[in-house]
Amino acid sequence: MTEAPDTTASDSQKAPVQYHWGETNGKRYKRGSRLPKKTGTPTPAAETPHVPWKWEEDGYTVIRGTARSAPGCHNVCGILSYVKDGKLVKVEGDPEDPYNQGRLCSRCLCIPDYVYSKDRLLHPMKRAREDRGKDKFVQITWDEAYDIIVHEFKKVADKYGVDKIAMCQGTGRDIHQVTRLNACMGSPNEGVPYFAGNSCYLPRIASMACMLGGSCVMDASQFLPKRYDDPRYTVPEYCIIWGHQPFYSNADGFYGHWILDLMKRGMKVAVVDPQLSWVAAKAGRDWLRVRPGGDGALAMAMLKVICDEQLYDKEFCDLWVYGLDALCERVKEYDLDDLCEKAWVDKEDVVRVARTYATSHPAAIQWGVALDQQTGGQQAAHAITAMWCITGNLDIPGGNVMADACWGIEQPNWVGTWGWDELMDDEEQSKRIGIDRYPMFAVGFKNMSSNATIEAWQRGEIPIHAAYIVTNNFLATMGAQAETQLEWYKQIDFIVVEDLFMTPTMMALADVVLPAATYEERDGFGGLNAYRISCINKAIEPVGDSKADNTIFLELGKRLTDAIKPENDDIAWPWDNVQEMWDYALEDGGFTWEELRDATWKYPEFQYRKYEKGLLRPDGKPGFRTETGRAEVYSMVFHHTMWSGLDPLPSYVEPVESPYSDPEDAKEYPYIVTSGARVPHFFHSEQRQIAKLRALHPDPLVYIHPDTAAKEGIEEGDWVWLENKHGKCKYKASFNDTYDPRVMQAEHGWWFPERTDEAEENTENEMDGLFGVFESNINNLVPFDAGVSGFGSNYKAMMCKIYKA
């Protein structure tokens, strides 16, 4: 029997910044943090093998490394790069790497085509502001590019304040040092300001952070280098795959085919998805064909079954969970029939899946972005997290486990706060957009709020006067109502875009273009997962003048600091080169970058049931890093911020603009369409210019029930318009009779890089040369509203009508 947790957790938010000196390779660096300095280093996993990172083989030099990034990806697969005469010939999966075990997806296999694409950007460029949208770029040197950026950012800082400079990112590239780039100048504004509701993973992460003081991930043995064979691991008996297409998306640092590995080892699945995906077909009766936007109702229905039937783990809850009684009272307020009816799922199926989940040990939930892309998604995430807490599937083998920064290394951490406390004072930090409006952003979560930014634009204000857009093609990917947003962004005084190809966003908005390099052209290490740290090893010299994102940040960061906040000169970017920067970043792990390269990957010793062992809290006591020290299904963070409308307990919030919240509009827009139907060959808006990948999926598709199509006079392969009150877009119809006839799914991220003539000849009309980005753009239909939390807009639950184009 384990001791119950202490209930006096220290509040790291209010702790003063503590500075200390770190030492790496004989150099001393000033560091600062509000968290206490960790003592000792984690124990490495004993099974970590020692493998060479470079060798000669049949006339090739083979370089072992990690595939992240560019291109965008959320994984850190082990790869072998085959190089001949300085040229990358092919890439293979590394059979010795426990992560992907020799496998590789189509995007990585195609890397040589990507690296040597004729469309790669080779040089920095500039363009006069009045020529935005027109192909009038002029090649410049890196020095000139840096000089312009420093000059323009300084101008904005002097005129409007440094907080009006925003670092705007996307997803999937190893660019988390960008938080240091804004912090070094004293601007707290970094995030995805065009992405309504910050609608990707952050709603779930923030919900988990408010409940658990950290976040959880499904345990597919990825923390253990021996993987499924490790005796400490248990294959889950049952797994609910919720709003997630694991095999094609590999989201959130989770290699999707681990799910398949577990199914081969006996794991049964339930699938919550409007689409009969391949894995949904494997779930049989446990495929729950949820209404897009109905996930919150379904989650509360399941939670109600578990609570009402007392299927929770009473002993576990008594020791480690806060709020079970309140939760049991809360679910009594709901009617099960009503919830199931709103979710469009049979009650019998809901009850069976809830019972099976609660009575299987261990059981896991692997969830996806669908939960982040609906108003009410944050509340649904709260309910689902409560499911694995109260059933005792929290931090156990084969359950959902607490995942802290790997090796205690903060730099690649998911919440991206590198430099936050040591480079900015309280006054500067207080100018983060949205922390007053949406309190969830104030509680340990350092992004700017997209919706607070959008609301400012809507009021006619200019919340951003300079933008550094890196890894993002938001006109094609995450920008809700992108045409409206383009008009807003055109008001920004100065815009840098850093990417690998001339994207529509770059063509529309960039004053300075910075060409980034792929993972084959740079050194680094793979972050964004909690399991292990692995080395990115440069295989070839960068193509053209392109540079690694991280190198650009280091070089530009020094200059920006010196020009805008010189008092940070000593501590912001003290490194002579990127390798020194890595050594510093890896310091908490107790090894240097070269030592990491020699090992290729390093797993720390992973511990289950960390709450029993005092491994989750800074004070070393058992329990969770929360106010009550317990896993809070009744969240004290939400309790203290109830004034904003946040609810301490799980709830069901119907999305805006749905058949239930807006029945009048439903008469004109009778269907529900989701965005982001996944294609294995594209990472969001990338890879459309890679011939082999595009050949496998040439057109933007909308998937529709043939009965609906017949009713609307549409035949398979027809081009159709999807439309609602926000806008319309054009897709090619693909039939599938397993959908609910009221539901359709459209792909996202579409633009047409082959329409270069349009762009190149376009020196007059700024809208004509944007590679057709607004044409097949499902985001035209997305409302901005993200509800009370500021997290989650309806990217996956838009009302619409459909007609032949």
Add this chain to the structure above:
Amino acid sequence: MSAKGIFVDANWCTGCESCILACQQEHGYSEKEFGVKVFKLGPLHINDEEKHFEYDFLPAFTEWCDLCEERTAKGKKPTCVQHCQAQCLDWGPVEELAKKVTSRKQYLVGINE
């Protein structure tokens, strides 16, 4: 010498199409050439009441497939077999592989006849 071939366990093929790209890259093929192609079967409504669907992805091999002679001569697996994310492909002498075929979703193609 006995014929060699490829064994497909389509119970597990997820349609990720890694095999297609692996083959193209190994052989220097263009987007119009491929040693393997993946076809979709279904979803067929076997029993709607039970939500029983037949929904499969079926890799088929073309004349461009040479069973990765160069790789296998060096003791490596054919590239499609190695990179298959579902690990649902195998290769070897057809007599050996034939022993693995126990369901209608598993099949065998002889390539080096």
